[in-house]
Amino acid sequence: MLGSWQQHSLYSSTTKTSPEMDGARVYLVTGGCGFIGEKIVELLSQQDYISEVRVFDSVAREEVEKFSTATTRVTVMKGDVRDYELLLAATRGVHVVIHTAAVVDYRNTVPFREMRAVNVEGTENVLRACCALSVPCVVYTSSIAAVGPNTSHEPMFRGNEDTEYSGEVELPYGKTKAMAEKLVLEANGKELSNGGKLTTCIIRANTVYGEKAAVLQELYLVAKARNGVLDYLEPEDTERNYTYVGNVAWMHVLAARNLQLKPELLAGQVYYCYDDTPTRRGSVIRHQLLSAADPAVRLGSHIPYWKMWLMIQFYRVIKIVLYPFWKLQPFLNLPVLNVIVTTFSYETDKASRHFGYKPLFTWQESKRRTAQWLKAAAGTPEPPHGKKN
Template structure:
């Protein structure tokens, strides 16, 4: 089994990327972990001992910067993406980063003889579609048709196809590139900005979680530490079993119970804040009207003042739809099992959320 490996994690300062870097920092077969990102995560300075950690500030849309980062690398874990579900950026910008950036990573791997590339895709690359057809217990072999509901999903779908089609392509040294993809769904855990904002919203609403998701809709969740562990394990097993993992896509999963959003949030929030309760249901038509009016006002004010969107119609439609995978393909192909149990995942998430809330409170008090 090869040792002294050099890994490159694009987006290594991001939610999933940071956890991947922390896992790799513990592995004896890793000599160096390179982080390619636009921002340097503060956690990097806290990593002591173990493999060398090298931060490279760069832009995915700049091919020369990507090419320089992959020189001498054995494995690339490509997690970097513009996750813009509120559509604050233009589609051209999202496409340039998510699709064009992935093209640059693939091209650089082929040119620099990097033999292994693992891409962080998304369940959004599969669906839901614009018809809002449920995705109930799908597997990697499920045929699910229709136009992707989210623009983000469209870019991830194209990037995933590029990555998988690159599997087996010849590199400059004559060897072949091995690629595979992992598709997370609802990722929660430490440093999740969405999770923190949902808790703050409940606190500002008299400790009530108001909700827009009907009782007949739900989705799956995965703890970020388990998603990261799946990446690390898959990247290692790609080297040992390229004939098995090459060209494959895997849904991410763990032991987190299947829940509606409001129920999932309440179970976690009440671990450290028993005052949180379920609030009122807001019907689809009412929320659609609120979002539409807000967007109209934002459009009128755009030349003078840019309002930050709080919800989009596609996201509103998304939460009305059931979507989750039911699979054990990752276990069958490379022995994946969750690194953290549901109890551990919940405890770690709640500890972080409690500390993050206290830090915000202190910051406001001092300012």
């Protein structure tokens, strides 16, 4: 297998453009300063058919512009997807939008109305701007949380994009992503101001790890504070997919390219993210990632559901009692606990069949890159939730 950047360059140099694709493309990445968004920007900047990558983010970090190359300029614009006029200005002259901007919150630190405003109304603004300015292609970054687990905690074991799974999503974050997905699919085929048609597709990630994964960093620090012991909540028979951030980003790059080249195949489609990271209990994968950075990290004991349920209830009572005097740090909640203990996995090759996706990074390389970053970043924790990406 070619090395990551060799494979990457090979793809760029051998891809043929159709007559309607001649000329350099301009891409807009909303949330391009976030965890997944920044990696998308990095990979887009290496593609020789793109002249500019615009980044629209409420946290505009100018260092993202370092990804600029001799042929591709990366520009950063500060703005919130809730601000339609600013978004409209950023979208003018764009050929493709990759919409990753979202509030990702699992601990109920962000009011639901605010999360909905960004994740749902912000998505509506993106689609509206594309129709107004005749931007023909939108790739939307979603999450497996938009599918489930549902409030009945029914498992999904190695399903795929066509697996039937019903019921109300339990996580508030998942609810907003499901609402946004509905908007994106309904917008596919809508008429643009120039008479063309909007084409959309959806990329669903599961648990994403890699450089700048703040949750993984937090777990590492917790393990180090407990003499390297990493306790876990998942029962032995649970299973969940993990995917390296570089491969999630690469799938976006390929999907966006092929949505232009083969709209009749990709338009209106949903794709699960995957790579060769082993599909197994989440605690096993986390241990492998953390122990690669620090061999002293070891798996501890399984915490029973009933014990964690009692701890959550106790915390809720204490939080109410102390609220007038002291705001406690966010703690695990029942919806997240139920997600953790429920098998929700998939097995698919749809992205490979539709647009030739192959992971850019192997499991071994993904693990090595993550470990290197963890070693360097262990002393600088970032808030893991409630962040706009």
